Amino acid sequence: MTHALDDITVLDFSHLLQGPFATQLLGDAGAKIIKIERPGKGDLFRTMTFKNRWVGGTESPNFLAWNRNKRSLAIDLKADESRETIYELxxxxxxxxxxxxxxVMERLGYGYDDFSRINPGIIYCSASGYGDSGPYVSRPGQDMLLQGLTGLAAATGRGDGPPVPVGAGFADQIGALNIVYGILTALHWRERTGEGQEIKVDLLSALLQHQNQEMVWVMNFGENFERPNSSIGHPGMDAPFGVYPVKDGWVSIAMSPFARLVDVLGNDDLLKYNDPQTLYDDRDEVWAAIAEETGKWSMKDLLDALLAADIWCGEIKSHLEVMDDPQVRHRGLVQTYEHASAGPVKVIGPAVRMSKTPPSIDRPAPMVGQHTEEILAEFGIAPERIRQLRDRGLIEQADIAERKAKAD
Known part of the structure; x- marks a missing residue:
């Protein structure tokens, strides 16, 4: 199968979520991703999981989520001989x-200037939490911390409760998309001019950029949003925009003509709220009144009635329920690959469809150093030098049989 980026090779020194998700997206499009890892330890995400559960008894679902379509080269970055090897690649x-x-990378001898001297056409992307200068430069750049700093957590949840972080690594994933955007833009520029360049992305900028709708309102009116005390779905929105109970769960109702919603619910007393300012000022009261009516319906009956009236609505589903959603099944979004140690692993497949060069899952997430000697040989590193690096403990080649034995 032809892939759009199958002529692109990436040296990926990233770890945890932001960088690995970006290189996974590039790998899905065919780029050759060489994941540089620490011998014996690898990416920190290999040691982290939820509820102490490990896929196949050995593998972190957190790591598996963001590291398919890559090969792993385990090498000690601090040694001079290792540095020369990386320069060869x-x-x-x-x-x-x-x-x-x-x-950090500059101190180790892996900064942009170091690589551009070797390869002037190289594209070098550094991703940080807050940028490479300023009062926060030494702070840890972790997703939840950025959600708090940029106002996202303060704008989420009910007004009578604490700020609520989003239930996924939102900042990291937005940052990953900025990385891909920057790299693809730089590749296009290099195709036109032959010039490489340096790219810098950070979570602070990314998360503010993706709240631009909210920030433009706040900055231009000099006023914060106030979170509602009910399940209205956005601090700037009026009723009915939000989440409502039904007999067997919850449904969401978005922007819809209020009178039409009242007609479906069958209680004309609600029409007393049918005024734009009232729907905002009294939105918690309106929510409670609507919720009293929706609670009389089953999910299926209410959704059928709302959709028939062309009211924007949908189910509230758990992650397990989403797996079996008919649209998710129809789109083939849940896919499975075979991992060398963990066995079959269910994953969410590529989200972008392309008619000529479709992204695909061609490799499972690698084990630490699974491809070390294979990669070095491909780049012309002599067998004797590979042996020397291995004997000095500067590189690691994964023992798949040993890993499987541990799992058993």
Missing amino acids: AKNVDVVLHNFRPG
Whole structure:
């Protein structure tokens, strides 16, 4: 199968979520992703999971989620000989990516200037929490911390409760999309001019950019949103926009003509609220009145009635329920690949469809150093030098049989 990026090679020094998701997206499009990891330990995400559960008894679902379509090269980055080996690879790669704190890669000899001297056409992307300068430069750039700092948590949840972080790594994932945007833009520029360049992205900028709708309102009116005390779905919205109970769960109702919603619910007393300012000022009261009516319906009956009236609505589903959603099944979004240690792993497949060069899952997430010697040989590193690196403990080649034995 032809892939759009199958002529692009990426040296990926990133870890955790932001960088690995970005390189997974590039890998889905065919880019050759070489994941640089620490011998013996690898990406920190390999050691982290939810509820102490491990896929196949050994593998982190957090790591598996963001590291398919990659090969792993385990090498000690601090040794001079390792650095020279990385420089040899850099002569023939297109992109270098990392998300270490500012200054770390430069101190190790892996900054943009180091790589551009070796390969002037190289594209070098650094991803950080707050940028590479300023009063927060040494702070940890973690997703929940950025949600708090940028106003997202303060705008989420009920007004009579605490700020609520989004239930996924939202900042990291938005940052990953900015990385991909920057890299693809730089690749296009290099195609036109032959010039490489340095790209810098950060979570602070990314998360503010993706709240631009809210920020434009707040900045231009000099006023904060106030969170409702009910399940209205956005601090700037009026009723009925929100989540409502039914007999067997919850449904969401978005922007819809209020009178038409009242007609479906069958209680004309609600029409006393049918005024734009009232629907905002008294939105908690309106929500409670609507919720009293929706609670009389089953989910199916209410959704059927609302959809028949062309009212924007939908189910509230758990993650397990989403797996079996008919539209999710129809789109083939849940896919399975075979992992060397964990066995069959269910994942969410690529989200972008392309007629000529469709993204695909061609490799499972790698084990630490699973492809070390294979990668070095491909880049012309002599067998004797590979042996020397291995004997000195500077590189690691994964033992799949040993890993499977541990799982058993």
